[in-house]
Amino acid sequence: MSDTWQGSGWWQTSDGKWHSPTPSKSRHATTSTATVAHASAKASTEDATAENIQRTRRPSEGAATARHEEEQVQAHCGGSTAIGHNGGNRIGKFAELVSGSWLDHGCADGGYTQEFRAHSGGSTAIGCNVGYRIGKFAELVSGSWLDFGCADGGYTQELLRVGAKQVTGVDVEPEHIAAAKARELPDTSFEVIDGLTLPYEDGAFDGAFVNEVMEHVVDEEAALGELHRVIRPGGVVVVISPNRWFPYEGHGMHIGSWRYRRPALFLPWLPRRISDHFVLARNYWPKELAGLVEGAGFRIERPDFVWPVLEVEEYNWLPRRVSDWYRTRLNQLDSLPVVRRLGLSTMVVGRRAPDGERRRRDTDS
Secondary structure, eight states, X not given: OOSEEESSSOEEOTTSOEEOSEEESOHHHHHHHHHHHHHHHHHHHHHXXXXXXXXXXXXXXXXXXXXXXXXXXHHHTTOXXXXXXXXXXXXXXXXXXOOSOOOOTTOTXXXXXXXXXXXXXXXXXXXXXXXXXXXXXXXXXXXXXXXXXXXXSHHHHHHHHHTEEEEEEEESOHHHHHHHHHTXXXXXXXXXXXXXXXXXXXXXXXXXXXXXXXXXXXXXXXXXXXXXXXXXXXXXXXXXXXBTTSSEETTOEEETTEEEOSOEETGGGSOHHHHTTTBSSOOBOHHHHHHHHHHTTEEEEEEEEEOOOSOSGGGTTSOHHHHHHHHHTHHHHTTSTTGGGGXXXXXXXXXXXXXXXXXXHHHHO
């Protein structure tokens, strides 16, 4: 350029030169001012970066905001890409192929590993779903509990947090038990079972949690009978299983050997003589599930319903704004008369009658 420039408002073009709208007669003055402007811009950038980093470390803005900022920092530092809905979106591209045992090579922080479990019918212990479900009966949790079908131990950990003194987790899948043990939780034990019998003494537990398991067992009555045996008189059982009023079958469906692993719309509403040919797991009308629990010898204290928290991949088609709005009003929605019955799952809380009361009832009958 034939002219040189100085003053405020410097900018730099692709040739590496700094420019300003004010003409100058001194190349030396231009170079000095450009250097000052460059240094000032660099200092401003460093200050802004330091402020952003410091802001990610400030806890006062709330746990959710801090967690979001931490995730963004990790992403920009070359960490895991399993952030927000990204994990579900990516695994969802080939979810129909996910079954059995998989290797997550370069697993980073395990975010995608968690999505594999969700797609393979694994644990529902994801995000706020854990606290939401356990929170529905947290006031009942104390003493020793059995996590029947514990998967990777996510709910076991939450049972400890809300008041259990000791939790025993059991599952038929050895890899689930290995994952649960890897958490190294205090006051816990984990054991692989055959799904038919429980290797514990009568009345060994104050309560049992059976989360989305009953629809998979070989014999529902036998499983509930074993649970009744190992729960002490006066102890509680909490059973959560799919609700036929919910319009989607969450386990997907099959036609012969072909499997569709995404939620199947309206399949639960079909007559059982038709739907049973296509479902991959059982589902229950609310009174049906309560009847099974009562038939095992428990007194039904209350039925309830569990709604989806929209954290698993199947709901990633919803706009983020919609799912966030829904979660903030979840407790209101699942308490509305009639509407609440459309929940994803039915929850039944039963209590084993004290021995004296049970003997009197048996005598009366």
